[in-house]
Amino acid sequence: MIPLHWYLILAAVLFLIGVLGFFLKRNIITLLLSVEIMLNAVNLTFVAFSSQHGLISGQIFVFFVLVVAAAEAAVGLALVIAMFRNRESLNVDRSNLLKW
Amino acid sequence: MIQILFFLFAALAVGAAINVLAQKHVLYSSLALIVMLTAVSALFILLQAEFLAVINVIVYAGAIMVLFVFVIMLLNLPADPAGEDGSDRLRWLKLIGIPLGIFLLLMVGATVWNVSNSTNATQMTGTAQAIGQSLFTDYLLPFELTSLLILIALMGAVVFAKKDL
Numbered sequence: 001m002i003p004l005h006w007y008l009i010l011a012a013v014l015f016l017i018g019v020l021g022f023f024l025k026r027n028i029i030t031l032l033l034s035v036e037i038m039l040n041a042v043n044l045t046f047v048a049f050s051s052q053h054g055l056i057s058g059q060i061f062v063f064f065v066l067v068v069a070a071a072e073a074a075v076g077l078a079l080v081i082a083m084f085r086n087r088e089s090l091n092v093d094r095s096n097l098l099k100w
Numbered sequence: 101m102i103q104i105l106f107f108l109f110a111a112l113a114v115g116a117a118i119n120v121l122a123q124k125h126v127l128y129s130s131l132a133l134i135v136m137l138t139a140v141s142a143l144f145i146l147l148q149a150e151f152l153a154v155i156n157v158i159v160y161a162g163a164i165m166v167l168f169v170f171v172i173m174l175l176n177l178p179a180d181p182a183g184e185d186g187s188d189r190l191r192w193l194k195l196i197g198i199p200l201g202i203f204l205l206l207m208v209g210a211t212v213w214n215v216s217n218s219t220n221a222t223q224m225t226g227t228a229q230a231i232g233q234s235l236f237t238d239y240l241l242p243f244e245l246t247s248l249l250i251l252i253a254l255m256g257a258v259v260f261a262k263k264d265l
Contacts, residue, residue, distance in 0.1 A: 008212040017117040051147040054224040071253035078260035
């Protein structure tokens with residue numbers, strides 16, 4: 001049996017990689033991929049606690065997180081297409097119309 | 101045996117996640133993310149969450165990542181220009197951000213290390229039956245609301261991607 005904190009530390013490492021990617025990369029698709037990494041890290045934490053406590057609720061939460069991730073990816077990618085059509089670039093630093 | 105599998109898939113997940121950020125072209129990044137999702141699904145199986153492991157592969161690797169790859173191919177992107185990602189400001193950010201991130205990780209690790217490891221006697225497996233029963237009794241209202249969310253996201257995606265907006 002694997003101790004719980006191994007899973008938690010693995011999830012923390014994955015979450016950290018996601019956060020670093022989100023802040024250090026400028027390509028908007030990479031940013032979306034980093035968000036997916038973070039969501040997966042959180043899912044891993046949910047499942048680890050669910051298995052530890054013998055409760056099914058944690059896995060139900062992961063199910064809902066998956067649904068929200070699917071919706072987020074669909075809307076986010078539609079926004080990426082709209083942004084690329086208007087800007088000809090995916091660099092988030094280029095879309096600074098609100099910043100004068 | 102289970103420890104070996106855990107370390108194998110954990111290393112695969114972390115390596116693939118780093119690979120997502122290391123790749124120059126986003127298409128390779130998304131392929132690396134598929135590897136990471138598969139590794140996380142294997143970890144789910146180790147945690148006896150079989151249904152979620154399958155769902156993770158089908159929904160994430162099978163639907164969301166295909167969407168990503170479709171969009172990347174639709175846009176016909178060039179490889180990342182070298183100068184765009186390595187500006188002076190970003191180099192400073194990396195210099196400060198990565199040590200701070202590792203510090204955060206150490207803090208989280210130190211906290212998590214003291215989590216009490218009280219093993220529960222009742223072994224629970226996340227089969228489709230167990231999750232379905234819980235989903236359609238205790239969590240029926242949230243489950244129905246997600247259909248509304250999906251519908252709104254669907255319409256929003258169509259509106260945003262329309263040509264003459």
